[in-house]
Amino acid sequence: MSRDEFRQYGKETVDYIVDYLENIQKRRVVPAIEPGYLKDLIPSEAPNAPESFESVMEDFEKLIMPGITHWQHPRFHAYFPAGNSFPSIIADMLSDAIGCVGFSWAACPAMTELELIMLDWFGKMIGLPKEFLPLTENGKGGGVIQSSASECNFVTLLAARFEVMKELRARFPFVEEGLLLSKLIAYCSKEAHSSVEKACMIGMVKLRILETDSKFRLRGDTLRNAIQEDRNLGLIPFFVSTTLGTTSCCSFDVLSEIGPICKENELWLHVDAAYSGSAFICPEFRPLMNGIEYAMSFNTNPNKWLLINFDCSTMWFVFKFIVGPPKWSIALC
Ligand SMILES: *Cc1c(COP(=O)(O)O)cnc(C)c1O
Numbered sequence: 001m002s003r004d005e006f007r008q009y010g011k012e013t014v015d016y017i018v019d020y021l022e023n024i025q026k027r028r029v030v031p032a033i034e035p036g037y038l039k040d041l042i043p044s045e046a047p048n049a050p051e052s053f054e055s056v057m058e059d060f061e062k063l064i065m066p067g068i069t070h071w072q073h074p075r076f077h078a079y080f081p082a083g084n085s086f087p088s089i090i091a092d093m094l095s096d097a098i099g100c101v102g103f104s105w106a107a108c109p110a111m112t113e114l115e116l117i118m119l120d121w122f123g124k125m126i127g128l129p130k131e132f133l134p135l136t137e138n139g140k141g142g143g144v145i146q147s148s149a150s151e152c153n154f155v156t157l158l159a160a161r162f163e164v165m166k167e168l169r170a171r172f173p174f175v176e177e178g179l180l181l182s183k184l185i186a187y188c189s190k191e192a193h194s195s196v197e198k199a200c201m202i203g204m205v206k207l208r209i210l211e212t213d214s215k216f217r218l219r220g221d222t223l224r225n226a227i228q229e230d231r232n233l234g235l236i237p238f239f240v241s242t243t244l245g246t247t248s249c250c251s252f253d254v255l256s257e258i259g260p261i262c263k264e265n266e267l268w269l270h271v272d273a274a275y276s277g278s279a280f281i282c283p284e285f286r287p288l289m290n291g292i293e294y295a296m297s298f299n300t301n302p303n304k305w306l307l308i309n310f311d312c313s314t315m316w317f318v319f320k321f322i323v324g325p326p327k328w329s330i331a332l333c
Pocket of ligand 1 (some may be wrong): 301
């Protein structure tokens with residue numbers, strides 16, 4: 001594609017986008033196709049010769065659109081909301097144009113710095129404790145953008161596992177790592193997102209899924225009893241993943257009860273607020289996050305409620321205490 005063609009087709013694509021979004025309600029929300037539909041409509045080999053832009057767009061409308069679930073449709077009520085907006089689309093275009101890989105400050109200074117500043121802005125907007133916000137509040141932690149909340153849950157679990165294993169290795173230098181790992185146990189409630197269970201599965205740690213109360217909230221006593229029982233079995237509780245705004249019913253685990261128990265027992269407290277964390281912009285909802293000062297990590301998805309298109313999952317960490325000195329008296333055999 002030449003530069004002039006790009007100029008023309010780019011503008012045509014913007015027109016296509018506007019038409020699509022303006023008329024989206026005329027389409028079916030969910031496609032009327034069977035699994036595997038596309039294989040029969042598309043050649044089995046990549047073409048040798050290029051096709052015109054017009055014919056590609058024709059295929060897009062005829063072959064791809066019929067297989068799209070329209071998350072932006074006004075009658076789409078499945079899973080969870082997916083934000084989108086014109087400014088967000090334009091931002092994606094600019095980011096595509098720059099096309100850089102910002103894995104370190106030097107790899108793209110503006111990208112790294114803008115990310116940190118925006119995470120500070122947003123963290124302040126939702127009332128995160130200042131420890132999470134290093135730039136504007138002299139905090140000890142910081143924020144970073146991930147692709148999805150599932151990834152946040154996984155990364156957090158790995159970080160917590162790393163911290164506790166470091167401590168255990170120092171304390172039991174002659175014990176095989178696999179044995180130490182086999183003693184670790186994490187907690188969440190049965191209303192937690194499925195990605196917590198998946199994270200523990202891939203992270204190779206045990207997970208105990210706890211009961212909730214009549215309002216679908218994880219309570220402190222439930223956690224305290226579970227920790228005690230598991231300690232008695234020789235296990236090492238190290239991580240709790242709580243949810244503020246569960247995906248299925250928007251219930252809120254009681255952080256103000258759970259937080260002190262995590263502190264007392266030196267457990268890493270994670271708060272997954274992917275679904276409704278953005279609501280904390282409104283001061284009237286802030287009491288639901290009482291106890292957040294005990295959290296070591298927090299994530300929420302601007303791509304759910306804040307008109308930002310997928311993917312944009314924001315996550316903050318703060319290192320408040322290093323796990324240990326240990327209270328563990330475990331039988332390592
Ligand atoms: C939506 C949601 C997730 C998963 O979000 P993805 O970004 O799609 O991985 C995780 N936890 C909670 C509480 C959610 O609502």
